[in-house]
Amino acid sequence: MKTVLVTGAGSGIGEATARLLAEQGYAVGALGHTKSELDSVVEAIEKAGGQALALDADVTDETAMRAACETLARQFGGIDAVVANAGINGVWAPIDDLKPEKFDKTIAVNLRGTYLTLHLTVPYLKRAGGGAIAVVASINGTRTFSNPGATAYSASKAAQYALVQQLAVELGPYHIRINAVCPGAIDTEIDDNTDIRNREQAEIPVTYPKGSIPLTGKQPGRSVDVADAIAFLLSDQARHISGTPIWVDGAQGLIR
Numbered sequence: 001m002k003t004v005l006v007t008g009a010g011s012g013i014g015e016a017t018a019r020l021l022a023e024q025g026y027a028v029g030a031l032g033h034t035k036s037e038l039d040s041v042v043e044a045i046e047k048a049g050g051q052a053l054a055l056d057a058d059v060t061d062e063t064a065m066r067a068a069c070e071t072l073a074r075q076f077g078g079i080d081a082v083v084a085n086a087g088i089n090g091v092w093a094p095i096d097d098l099k100p101e102k103f104d105k106t107i108a109v110n111l112r113g114t115y116l117t118l119h120l121t122v123p124y125l126k127r128a129g130g131g132a133i134a135v136v137a138s139i140n141g142t143r144t145f146s147n148p149g150a151t152a153y154s155a156s157k158a159a160q161y162a163l164v165q166q167l168a169v170e171l172g173p174y175h176i177r178i179n180a181v182c183p184g185a186i187d188t189e190i191d192d193n194t195d196i197r198n199r200e201q202a203e204i205p206v207t208y209p210k211g212s213i214p215l216t217g218k219q220p221g222r223s224v225d226v227a228d229a230i231a232f233l234l235s236d237q238a239r240h241i242s243g244t245p246i247w248v249d250g251a252q253g254l255i256r
């Protein structure tokens with residue numbers, strides 16, 4: 001049985017991914033910083049006949065993350081795959097109103113959290129003789145730059161994509177693949193972690209074609225749409241794919 005660590009597994013894309021990978025036979029380390037959410041995800045996985053472990057850790061906390069990885073590896077005999085998904089929208093505001101501590105917070109969770117997740121799990125993948133990693137980035141920072149005030153968020157997501165490409169080269173000789181999944185609007189709880197201020201000051205008025213998502217009109221994607229792409233990238237069907245972004249956005253990122 002393969003073991004996967006999924007960060008931000010308590011809701012949204014992370015939860016859908018944890019459930020899907022458990023259905024596919026992975027033992028899942030469901031990591032996050034809201035214990036009650038993780039417990040209910042683990043309970044649902046176990047009820048469905050799968051195996052999972054709740055790992056209560058903040059992705060910005062090195063000590064807690066190290067302990068979580070050790071606990072997961074001890075429980076299931078190693079770590080074979082990683083989904084670096086935990087993230088926040090943070091503050092979206094004009095640059096002159098984007099306070100240094102808010103900028104730092106977004107970078108700390110989205111970018112440094114991804115770095116720390118990989119820094120601490122890659123040794124296990126190397127020990128296993130190989131593995132696969134999916135990093136959940138965004139259309140923002142990879143092919144969309146028109147969401148007003150999303151400077152810190154876009155920068156963190158662009159950096160995640162750079163990190164994926166850099167590490168695809170470094171980790172290839174260890175038989176470790178790493179790819180980015182870049183969702184467009186997905187119906188999750190991320191809006192709870194969003195603080196939009198003075199949007200009009202950062203906005204450029206533009207008229208877009210009717211409907212913001214070519215494939216579905218106004219309808220956002222679902223977490224499981226992203227989870228399916230992640231499961232593919234982790235599977236052997238993606239054995240020759242590394243350093244590649246997959247946009248899961250119904251072509252939204254191409255029009256705005």
Ligand code: NAI
Nearest residue numbers: 008010011012013033058059086087138185186188189190
């Ligand atoms: P969500 O808010 O439902 O899930 C994020 C999860 O990460 C939550 O369970 C939260 O508790 C956890 N988390 C946040 N900060 C954490 C920290 N410091 N330590 C540990 N866990 C932490 O949102 P969603 O949409 O599922 O987000 C997942 C990823 O998808 C994020 O990286 C986000 O940037 C990305 N994304 C989401 C899009 C959307 O429209 N929902 C679009 C593009 C990208």
